[in-house]
Amino acid sequence: MSLFNLAVLISGSGTNLQAVIDAVSDGRLPNTKIALVVSSRSGAYGIERAKKHGIANIVVDRSNVDKLPEILRFHNIKGIILAGYLTILPPDVVSAYEGKIINIHPALLPKFGGKGFYGIKVHQAVIESGDKQSGATAHIVDCGIDTGPTLVQGILSVQNKDTAESLQKKVLEVEHIVLVEAIRALVKGEIDILINNPKTIRMDKGDL
Helix, strand or coil: CCCEEEEEEECCCCHHHHHHHHHHHCCCCCCEEEEEEEECCCCCHHHHHHHHCCCCEEECCCCCHHHHHHHHHHCCCCEEEECCCCCCCCHHHHHHCCCCEEEEECCCCCCCCCCCCCCHHHHHHHHHHCCCEEEEEEEECCCCCCCCCEEEEEEEECCCCCCHHHHHHHHHHHHHHHHHHHHHHHHHCCHHHHHHCCEEEEHHHCCC
16 A cells, blocks of 8 residues: 655644654554655754654745645645644645645634634633633644634643643643544545544543
8 A cells, every 4th residue: 555645834843743753653643654844934843853754844935835736746745734834825735635634723623713823822812711621623724714624623621720831731732632633534535534523532531
């Protein structure tokens, strides 16, 4: 069986990228290869993670984002993972990979999604809302911002003592689990199953 070539797109430290690298390495993502890491920033530490593991990598910022479709074709990419990628994908990329682009978002969409909700801002909004639950959502990317169909959500309790920073740390661990679960479905050709019946993982109960 030929390997399923993934491109992982990042903008920062690449912790979710590392989670995917680890899942490929330890067999949780069989028949999967991270064929390319694309960063929107030249100084992103995620590039160093890619280099350490011998993964092809390239910086594609807003000035040359029009080259992204050609780059993806050159590397025979079958699926795209947005792992902390803070740039809007060109519409032709979304169209070419329809149903094969997964984003990980640090909240329980549709809450706390859309323009302006990224990084610590998401967690600060959750704390200020008084919500008792938060978590992470893996979803299909469409032409909107955080609007595509949900695939997997990991849910945890927000404690009274939580700050935006402590919640961010806890949710990041959830992101790793949720993202790998969604990628597994993508590689196995089972995305439609999750679109029709999204999976919920209740982290407080230790379901995984």
